[in-house]
Each structure stands twice: as structure tokens, then as C-alpha cells.
Amino acid sequence: MFSKSTEYALRATIYIAQKSSENCKLGIKAISDATDSPPHFTAKILQVLTKNNKIISSVRGPNGGFYMTEEAKSLPVRSVLDVMEEDSVLERCILGLNKCSEAKPCPMHSQYKLIKQQLITLFETKTIMELASDIRDGEAFINND
Numbered sequence: 755m756f757s758k759s760t761e762y763a764l765r766a767t768i769y770i771a772q773k774s775s776e777n778c779k780l781g782i783k784a785i786s787d788a789t790d791s792p793p794h795f796t797a798k799i800l801q802v803l804t805k806n807n808k809i810i811s812s813v814r815g816p817n818g819g820f821y822m823t824e825e826a827k828s829l830p831v832r833s834v835l836d837v838m839e840e841d842s843v844l845e846r847c848i849l850g851l852n853k854c855s856e857a858k859p860c861p862m863h864s865q866y867k868l869i870k871q872q873l874i875t876l877f878e879t880k881t882i883m884e885l886a887s888d889i890r891d892g893e894a895f896i897n898n899d
Contacts, residue, residue, distance in 0.1 A: 760838045763799045765789035765896045767834050770810055770820055771827045772886035779812075779819025790897045802837060809837055809882075827883040835877060844874050 756764070769788045774780050786796040800820060803810040809829065812820050835841040847854035848866040856863075888894040 756835075756840055756843060757838075759795075759799055760835065760840045762789060762791040762795060763803060763838050764831070764834055765791065766796060766799060767803065767809060767822075767882055768885045768889060768896055771822050771882045772889050774819075774821035776811075776821055776823065779817070779821045781819050785820065788897060790899075803834070805837070809833060822882070827886070828881050830878050831880050831882060831885065832874075832877040834882070844870065844877065 766785050766789050769785060770780060773784075773788075782793055782797050782800065785791075785800070786793040789796070791799070800810060800812070804812045804820070809826050810820050810822060811826070812818065832841060832844075835843070847860055848862050848870075849860045851860050854860045854863055885894070889896060
């Protein structure tokens with residue numbers, strides 16, 4: 755459904771929300787290992803996620819690393835999609851047609867319409883911290899181990 759970049763961004767964000775704080779910052783290697791993401795690719799994704807410190811914050815230097823503020827942890831998951839510029843995935847036609855609409859629907863339009871609305875609601879209401887809590891509580895996972 756999403757690009758590999760966005761999948762890794764979601765995993766990294768959830769992991770950082772679970773494991774970090776302003777007093778406990780994480781390095782790229784720890785994040786990439788925990789999310790099964792190549793370190794170089796993780797670095798590029800974190801560069802996008804830290805832009806303007808909107809989702810992930812970072813500090814340079816010997817005691818530096820990546821972390822999330824409590825405010826950022828309470829953001830909806832959709833905010834990661836927005837930053838990764840993939841929020842349109844939730845809006846477009848399941849078959850990739852440009853002109854799919856109520857007036858001119860694709861063969862899956864009416865069935866997917868309900869699912870699409872459920873996905874939008876999920877990504878707009880579920881917070882990053884809620885997902886991180888599921889990992890911490892052992893109810894979910896974010897890697898392939």
C-alpha cells in the first residue's frame with residue numbers, strides 16, 4: 755500500500771516513540787536494527803522526519819541522537835504519511851485510475867469506498883504512542899524477527 759520509504763518511516767517513528775525521550779536519544783544503528791531497515795536508508799528517512807522537528811527531533815554531538823517529544827508522540831499516524839508525502843495513497847483509486855469517482859466508478863469503487871474511509875479514520879485517530887504502546891506491551895511487532 756505504501757512505498758518502502760513510508761513503511762520504514764512508520765516503523766522508525768513507532769520505535770523511536772517507544773524507546774526514546776528527551777533524556778534518552780537513539781542512534782541510527784539502533785533504529786535501523788530494530789526496524790529491519792538499511793542504515794543508509796534509515797538515515798535518509800530520519801532526515802525527512804526531523805525536518806522542522808515536527809515528528810522526530812534530533813541532537814548532534816556525542817550525546818546526540820533521535821527522540822520524540824511527548825507532543826509529537828500524541829500526533830496521529832497520518833502525520834507521518836503527510837511528512838513522507840504519501841497521504842494521497844488514502845485518497846486515490848484502488849486501481850490507480852485518475853478519473854474514478856461516484857459518477858464514473860472503477861469496478862472496485864463501491865466496495866473499496868467503505869474500506870478507504872475506515873483506513874482514513876484509522877490513520878487520523880490512532881496516535882503514534884498508541885502504536886508504540888502495542889509494541890511495548892508485546893501485542894504487536896515492527897521487525898521481521
